[in-house]
Amino acid sequence: MNKRVILAANAGKCILTVLTFLTSLGAIAQTDTASAPKDSIVVVVTNGVKLQHEVNHIPLTYIHKQPVLSLQQMLKGNAAGVYVQEPSGEPGTEQNIFVRGISSPLLSKRELFDQQAAVYLNGIPLVQDNPFAYEIQKYDFNRIGPATNLLAAINLDNIESIEVIKDPVVLAKLGPVATNGAIWITTKNAHSGYREISINSYYGFAQTPSVTPVNAAYENNFRKPFYDRFGTLVDRLNYPPYLRDSTNVDYYGPANWIDNYYKNTPLYNVDLSLTGGSERANFRFFGGATKNASSADETAINRYTGSFFINAAPIKWLMVSSMITYNRMERTRNRNIRDRLAEQRYNPDLTNPLTPNKNLYSSYLNEFNKAIDENISNVIQGYFALSANLNKFSYNGRIAFDYNEGIRDAFWPTTLLEKNNFVSNYFGYNQRVVISNTVSYKLNVNKRQKLLLEAGQNFMADTYKYDYAYAYNGPNDFVKINVVNGDPNAADYLLPTSFRVNYFPGKMRSALASFSGNATYSFNDVLKLHAVVSRDGSSNMQPDNRWTTNFSGGAEWDIKKQFDTKLKRINAFTVTGSWARLGRLLSDDRFNAGAQYRVDMGWGNEPTLGSYVGMPGISRPYTSGWIGYGIPWAYSDQLNIGFRLATLNRRLKFALDIYNREDKEMLLPVPVPVEWGYTSAYKNGMHVRNNGVDLTVAADLLPAESNTVRWNFALNLNYNNNKLIALPGGLQEVIIGNNKLEVGKRIDAFWVLLNNRVGSAYPPSGLATNYRGVPFKAGDPRWVDVTNDDTINDEDKVLKGNYIPKVSGGFSNSIGFKSFTLDAQFYFAIGRKVLNQYASSRLNFINVEASNNINSVKEITFWEKKMDLSSYPMYNPWSAVVPYRLEQDMFLDDASFLKLRSLSLSYNLKTGKKKTFTSCVFYVTGTNLLTITPFKGDDPELVNYNGIYTGYGLPLSRTFITGVRVGL
Numbered sequence: 001m002n003k004r005v006i007l008a009a010n011a012g013k014c015i016l017t018v019l020t021f022l023t024s025l026g027a028i029a030q031t032d033t034a035s036a037p038k039d040s041i042v043v044v045v046t047n048g049v050k051l052q053h054e055v056n057h058i059p060l061t062y063i064h065k066q067p068v069l070s071l072q073q074m075l076k077g078n079a080a081g082v083y084v085q086e087p088s089g090e091p092g093t094e095q096n097i098f099v100r101g102i103s104s105p106l107l108s109k110r111e112l113f114d115q116q117a118a119v120y121l122n123g124i125p126l127v128q129d130n131p132f133a134y135e136i137q138k139y140d141f142n143r144i145g146p147a148t149n150l151l152a153a154i155n156l157d158n159i160e161s162i163e164v165i166k167d168p169v170v171l172a173k174l175g176p177v178a179t180n181g182a183i184w185i186t187t188k189n190a191h192s193g194y195r196e197i198s199i200n201s202y203y204g205f206a207q208t209p210s211v212t213p214v215n216a217a218y219e220n221n222f223r224k225p226f227y228d229r230f231g232t233l234v235d236r237l238n239y240p241p242y243l244r245d246s247t248n249v250d251y252y253g254p255a256n257w258i259d260n261y262y263k264n265t266p267l268y269n270v271d272l273s274l275t276g277g278s279e280r281a282n283f284r285f286f287g288g289a290t291k292n293a294s295s296a297d298e299t300a301i302n303r304y305t306g307s308f309f310i311n312a313a314p315i316k317w318l319m320v321s322s323m324i325t326y327n328r329m330e331r332t333r334n335r336n337i338r339d340r341l342a343e344q345r346y347n348p349d350l351t352n353p354l355t356p357n358k359n360l361y362s363s364y365l366n367e368f369n370k371a372i373d374e375n376i377s378n379v380i381q382g383y384f385a386l387s388a389n390l391n392k393f394s395y396n397g398r399i400a401f402d403y404n405e406g407i408r409d410a411f412w413p414t415t416l417l418e419k420n421n422f423v424s425n426y427f428g429y430n431q432r433v434v435i436s437n438t439v440s441y442k443l444n445v446n447k448r449q450k451l452l453l454e455a456g457q458n459f460m461a462d463t464y465k466y467d468y469a470y471a472y473n474g475p476n477d478f479v480k481i482n483v484v485n486g487d488p489n490a491a492d493y494l495l496p497t498s499f500r501v502n503y504f505p506g507k508m509r510s511a512l513a514s515f516s517g518n519a520t521y522s523f524n525d526v527l528k529l530h531a532v533v534s535r536d537g538s539s540n541m542q543p544d545n546r547w548t549t550n551f552s553g554g555a556e557w558d559i560k561k562q563f564d565t566k567l568k569r570i571n572a573f574t575v576t577g578s579w580a581r582l583g584r585l586l587s588d589d590r591f592n593a594g595a596q597y598r599v600d601m602g603w604g605n606e607p608t609l610g611s612y613v614g615m616p617g618i619s620r621p622y623t624s625g626w627i628g629y630g631i632p633w634a635y636s637d638q639l640n641i642g643f644r645l646a647t648l649n650r651r652l653k654f655a656l657d658i659y660n661r662e663d664k665e666m667l668l669p670v671p672v673p674v675e676w677g678y679t680s681a682y683k684n685g686m687h688v689r690n691n692g693v694d695l696t697v698a699a700d701l702l703p704a705e706s707n708t709v710r711w712n713f714a715l716n717l718n719y720n721n722n723k724l725i726a727l728p729g730g731l732q733e734v735i736i737g738n739n740k741l742e743v744g745k746r747i748d749a750f751w752v753l754l755n756n757r758v759g760s761a762y763p764p765s766g767l768a769t770n771y772r773g774v775p776f777k778a779g780d781p782r783w784v785d786v787t788n789d790d791t792i793n794d795e796d797k798v799l800k801g802n803y804i805p806k807v808s809g810g811f812s813n814s815i816g817f818k819s820f821t822l823d824a825q826f827y828f829a830i831g832r833k834v835l836n837q838y839a840s841s842r843l844n845f846i847n848v849e850a851s852n853n854i855n856s857v858k859e860i861t862f863w864e865k866k867m868d869l870s871s872y873p874m875y876n877p878w879s880a881v882v883p884y885r886l887e888q889d890m891f892l893d894d895a896s897f898l899k900l901r902s903l904s905l906s907y908n909l910k911t912g913k914k915k916t917f918t919s920c921v922f923y924v925t926g927t928n929l930l931t932i933t934p935f936k937g938d939d940p941e942l943v944n945y946n947g948i949y950t951g952y953g954l955p956l957s958r959t960f961i962t963g964v965r966v967g968l
Contacts, residue, residue, distance in 0.1 A: 056080060056696065058162035059714065062812065062823040065904040065923045067202065067267055067961050069292040069301065071119065071151040071162075071183065072097055077810025077827030077901060079164040080657075080694035080716035081181075082117075087944055089956035091292040092148045092301035092331045096945060099166060099181030101690040101720040101804060103584075103636065103663040105747040106946050107736055109140040113587045117164075117181040118174070119151060122189075122323060124381055124400045125177050126150070127432035130464040132588050135624060136504045139342040139854060144468050145406040145426040146331060146375035148301070153327035153379040153404075155305045157200045157271040158286050160188045166657070166694070168580030168638040172532040172552035175458060175514050179582040179636050187325075188273065190284035190309040195276040196918075202269050202963025204925075206295040208262045209955050212865040215356050216243050216251035222869065223845065230779050230876040240849065242352045249357065255863055256358040260365060265293040265300065267959065277311070284309040286325075296954045301331045317389050324382040331375040335368060338857040338952060340412060343470070348418045351849070353858035361860065370477050372411040379404040392442045398434070405429035413477040421474045423481065423499055428466030435459045452520040460512045468506075471499030508589050511539045528556040530578070540586040541633060542594060548633040554578030572646035577639075584634040584663065591667070591682070594629040596621070625669045626681040634684065637662040651703055655696040663688045668728055671736060680736070685728035688747055692720035695809075710816035717809035722746055735794070738887065742799060749799035750835055750947065753792065753888040754784035768792045771881040779876030781883045781890075801833030801892050803947025810901070823904040834895040834943045836936060837886055838951035842869055844884035846877040859952065866938045866951055893949070895940040897933035902926065919967035928958045 056079040068074050072095035076084040085096040099117045106112060110131040119126045128151075133144050165171060165182040174182055220243050227236060242251050271288035286307045293300035307325035314320065333339075337354075341347060355361060383400035408426040438456040445451060474480075516534035530553060537547040560573040567573060590596070597618040621627065643656045664687045669680035695717045702711035724747050727734055733742040740751040756767065768785040769776060771792045776782070786796040807830040815822045841848050841855070848856050872890065875883030906923035933940045942953035 056082075056164040056166070056694075056716070058164070059812065060156075060159065060162065062814065062825060062902070062904055064156065064200075064965065065823065065906060065925045065963065066902050066927055067204065067269065067292065067925070067959055068156060069152050069290070069303075070095060070149050071154050071185070072149070074156060074162060075164070075183070077825065077899075078716070080655075080696050080809060081166055081692075081718045081720075082164055083718070083805065083808050083829070085943075085945055086941055086956065088942065088953040089294050089296065090299045090334055090954045091294055092152050092329065094143070094147060094149050095151075097183070098804070099164065100659060100661060100692065100694075100718070101722050102748065103180070103661070103688050103690065104666055104668075104686065105739060105741060107669070107739055108134075109143075109945065110134055112945055114584075115180060117183050118178040119183045119185065120174075121154065121185050121325075121381055121402075122187055122383065123398070124383060124402055124434065125174075125432070125460070126381070127402045127404070127430045127462060129406075129430060130508065130587060132464065132506060132508055132590075133428070133466055133468075136468065136506070137342075138345050141339055141342045144343070144408075145428050145466065146377050146408045148329055148331050148375060148377045148406065150377065150379060150404055152301065152303065153305075153329060153377070154185065155271065155286075155288050155290070155303070155327070157198075157269075157288060158187050158273075158305065158307060158325075160186045162186075166640065166659070167554070167576075167578055167642075168582070168640055169530045169532060169552045169554040169578045171638070172534065172550055172580040172582060173516070173518065175516075175534065176512065176536050176538070176550070176583040176585045177460070179584050187307070187323075188275075188284065188286070189323075190275055190277060190282040190311045195274070197968040198271075198273045198275075199966045199968070200269070200271040200963070202923075202925075202961045204267055204959055204961025204963075206265045206267060206293050206957035206959050208258075208264050208295050209958065211258060211262065213255035213258050213356065214863050214865050215253065215255040216248070217246070218865070219243060220246070222842075225874065226877055229874065230878060232878075235878060240351065250355045250360055251357075253357050255356040257354075257356045257361045257860055257863060259358055260361055261297055261860055262295050263298070265295050265298070265957075267291050267293045267300075267961070269963075271305075279313070281310075281312045283311065293957075294954055295957045297334045297336075299332055299334050299954065301329055303330075304328045319387040321385045321387070322383065325380070327377075327379040329377040329379070331377070333373055333375055334954060335365070336859055336952065338854060338859065340416070341854060341857065343410070343424060344412070344417065344422045345470075346417065346420075346422075346472075347853060347856075350852050350856045350858070353862050354860045356860075356863035367413060367415045370413040371416070372409055372480055374407070374409045376407045377404060378407075394440050395438070397437045400434045400436075402432045403429065411480040415477075420472055421477055422470065422472055423474060424468070424470040425481075426466065426468045428468075429463075430465075431463040433461045448524045450522040452518075452522075454516075454518040456514075456516045456518075458512075458514040458516070462510045462512075464506075464508045466506050467504075469501055469503040471501040474499045509539070510589055512585070513537045526558050526562045530554040530556075532580070536583055538583075538585055540589050540592050542592055542629065542631050544630070545632050548583045548635070550580070550582050550635075552578065552580030552582075570645065570647050571650045572644060574642075574644040576642040576644075579637070579639045582636045582638065584636055584666065586667075590621075590624075591627055591631055594627060594631075596627070620677070622677050623679055626672070626676070626678045628681065628683075631667065631682075631684055632665055634666040635664055637664070651700040653696075653698040655694075657694040658692075659694070660691040661689070662725070663690075668734070668741075669736065670728055670731070670734055683728035685726060685730075687724075687726035688722060689725050690720060690722045692718060694718050708818060710814070710821075712814040713811070715809070715811040717807065719807050720804070721806065722748065722804070740797065740799060745799045746802050748802045748804045748947065750801045750803075750833065750889075750892060751797050751887065752800055752835075752892060753797055754786065754800075755888055755890045756782040756784050768796075774880045776881065777876070777879065779874075779883075780879050780881050781873070781875055781888070783888065797887065800889055801947075803832065803834060803943070805829035805896070806831030819908045819910065821904075821906045821908070823902070823906070824900065825902045826898060827901045828896075828898045829940075830896045832895045832940075833892050834935070834940070834947045834949045835886060836891040836893050836949050838866060838937060838949055839869060839872065840884055840886040840891050841950075843872060843875075844877060844882065847882060847884075861951070867936045871936075893936050894934045895943065895949075897931055897935065897940040899928070899932075899941075900930040901928065903929055917966055917968060919965070921965045922963075923965075924960075924962045926958070926960050928956050 058078045072084045075082050081100045083098045097117045102115050113131040134140050163184040171178045246252050269290045273286040275284040277283055288305040290303040305327050309323050312320050380403045385398040388395045406428050410424045412422045414421045436458040440454040443451040514536045519531045521529040532552045534550045556576045558574050639660045641658045645654045665684050666686040667682045667684050668686045670683050672681045697715040699713045702709050724743055768790050783792050810827045812825045904925040906921050909920040937949050943949045
């Protein structure tokens with residue numbers, strides 16, 4: 001452990017030295033966004049190259065009044081075509097961004113990493129965690145290490161603008177990194193002028209939610225009808241111990257545990273920025289401290305931010321720029337039993353749950369005072385850039401980096417694990433270096449025709465590294481680290497009192513090289529044509545398929561400008577069309593060498609063993625899947641047709657995009673015969689289509705000219721539909737675990753049995769007499785016999801529902817009266833289904849408790865009524881057909897929702913030249929105030945990435961803050 005600290009310290013000193021040198025060189029910010037109305041096409045500088053593209057601007061005005069922590073929360077409900085998953089209200093946990101749907105089925109958390117939109121911070125493509133760490137995990141509830149959302153490091157008060165990029169031509173300019181869409185973030189930068197000081201701060205609290213606590217009497221009353229109707233004497237004798245004695249006050253006493261679990265928790269934010277300088281040299285400093293907290297289980301995250309910009313122009317035509325930003329995040333994690341056991345890989349006796357009694361639960365929580373769970377993430381970004389403009393020629397060069405590291409030290413005492421303690425240590429980092437150069441030439445053919453030619457080079461090198469160790473059975477609860485002698489060659493290197501250690505190192509490198517050429521032709525500023533061609537090579541591809549060619553083209557027609565006299569009532573009207581073929585990157589280097597050996601000595605129930613009888617070894621990738629040769633680049637064909645319209649003196653604006661995305665030649669782990677010894681073989685050829693519509697409306701219902709009453713309305717909406725077009729090898733269907741993929745159906749559908757209901761619209765069918773050969777008896781369900789063969793099995797399952805919503809978006813209202821403004825933001829998702837595993841587990845209590853596995857864990861929230869189970873039919877829970885199994889449409893719930901996400905009231909103190917403040921706004925905000933949904937559970941958002949509702953997610957806290965934003 002000491003060696004690791006010394007190495008980390010030395011690495012930190014080296015990085016700081018390099019950054020100090022780069023910063024000392026000075027520069028001017030390279031990223032520049034020209035001012036333009038939202039209904040037009042704007043110009044954005046990407047690595048020094050101007051790109052014409054359509055964007056969605058995130059409305060930061062009222063987001064600035066919310067206690068949002070992560071980029072995902074900033075985007076939620078604020079941009080058409082962007083769907084954000086937030087499966088837990090625990091601050092700083094991982095969240096997902098999908099732009100215009102998903103391109104492949106989410107079979108595990110590994111697939112999530114290949115579906116996320118790329119995020120750019122001042123032109124730097126940010127590096128995120130890599131999924132290869134899941135190879136050494138038995139469960140994927142959380143990634144090893146701090147498992148902190150790295151996009152929570154982006155401070156909202158340091159942002160100038162956020163744009164969602166979906167236009168194919170612009171994505172082609174950004175390269176294969178942005179095939180899933182891109183989020184373009186521009187921070188506030190240094191500029192010339194008199195000194196400016198900005199102070200932004202808020203304080204508030206996360207409110208204790210309204211929950212219904214229960215005790216053993218409730219659980220006993222819930223189970224009693226099942227025992228009375230179906231239970232035998234043997235079943236009654238096996239009644240759970242914690243429910244047998246109604247005089248046991250530990251379980252039948254007061255259910256007052258919520259006093260120790262849910263609490264009003266403070267949260268705050270303080271930011272300060274200082275900007276100044278001249279046109280030839282200027283700077284900006286930003287610093288901030290944030291605490292975001294949940295009202296549940298004392299979870300919280302602290303973030304400390306510092307960024308510095310220096311801009312200088314030593315000569316008129318040469319500009320130099322540099323930036324460095326640093327964030328430190330310290331996360332206090334939950335004390336969930338399931339999450340702890342998942343890392344410990346050991347299931348104790350789970351027969352009796354935690355007690356709902358406050359005093360006994362307090363005694364349990366006191367044992368965590370002996371524990372250690374430190375989670376720290378450090379995130380650093382920076383760049384050094386040159387920009388030269390010589391008449392019609394221009395050059396832009398940049399070297400940029402993004403580095404983040406995660407540290408977690410955990411220790412759990414013997415009192416929390418059946419007299420066996422546990423320790424784990426994690427240190428990992430992700431590093432990205434980007435070198436880019438671009439030259440351009442502007443050619444004026446004549447007064448009407450213009451041509452812009454550009455050529456560029458981009459090189460991106462990534463390194464992912466982790467060192468992870470866990471150990472059991474330490475000498476006592478006072479020794480919380482592994483004790484070593486210091487000489488690894490000595491026989492007593494591990495002292496007799498030491499833990500029994502399992503060590504897992506991992507490292508992966510990848511590189512992406514791109515060479516591109518672009519041309520933009522303009523005719524009379526009415527018609528513009530765009531073309532992009534690039535040659536991209538990735539080290540993660542196999543040697544015979546290292547390189548691919550990507551290309552795109554687009555057109556923009558300004559109808560208003562061409563027919564101005566005939567369209568007097570229309571202020572702006574533009575039609576655009578673009579198409580691109582974009583290569584898809586692989587996030588794992590295991591595909592680049594074909595068949596290979598791996599540290600893989602496990603089996604189905606323990607897939608992550610790296611040794612055999614204590615000796616390390618390597619084998620074929622039996623559990624992770626066979627990888628062959630001849631794997632080509634997967635690619636995405638994207639088409640977008642857009643319409644922009646403004647009327648009523650630009651008081652009413654519409655933006656409509658119709659899109660189609662075809663993702664082809666994608667890899668899929670296809671199951672193979674068991675005789676092969678492999679669980680699957682990766683084959684290319686999967687083809688998925690996503691098509692839909694993005695709609696954005698902005699209306700000034702009461703314009704601000706009167707300065708008395710104002711009313712602005714904004715709406716964004718996306719309709720998306722996905723379909724599986726082809727499977728590898730010409731297959732028509734494939735079954736992978738509990739998922740079935742069938743050509744012509746959605747890739748996010750659930751594979752379930754149909755419950756036979758009177759008057760249902762299901763296809764007519766007879767009633768089967770058995771389930772997989774087990775005869776149906778009284779008290780058993782009657783599932784629809786789809787195949788009419790008198791037997792219920794997997795062939796009778798159908799694909800139904802979808803966990804990615806068909807329609808999603810949000811709308812907002814901003815109503816102003818004199819200096820007061822009331823802002824309300826709503827967020828919605830329609831046409832979305834989830835599988836209710838929570839209800840299935842509660843009703844299937846006989847089998848769940850008998851299995852004693854990780855899914856049998858009862859958290860303290862077991863003593864909370866999350867939903868009403870009385871609406872489900874009463875079946876025999878002891879039946880061999882398992883009547884309450886999850887894979888049936890009885891547990892397929894409608895999870896559509898409409899949420900009042902925030903409500904803010906602000907007062908703008910009048911300022912002017914003679915005032916002390918240039919701006920001063922006071923505000924009060926409440927978040928997560930109202931949810932309208934038919935969902936049976938507690939919150940339709942608290943669902944896993946694959947549409948499974950388990951009830952483990954911490955609630956999205958209702959918060960109330962009061963704050964002030966001051967400019968000096």
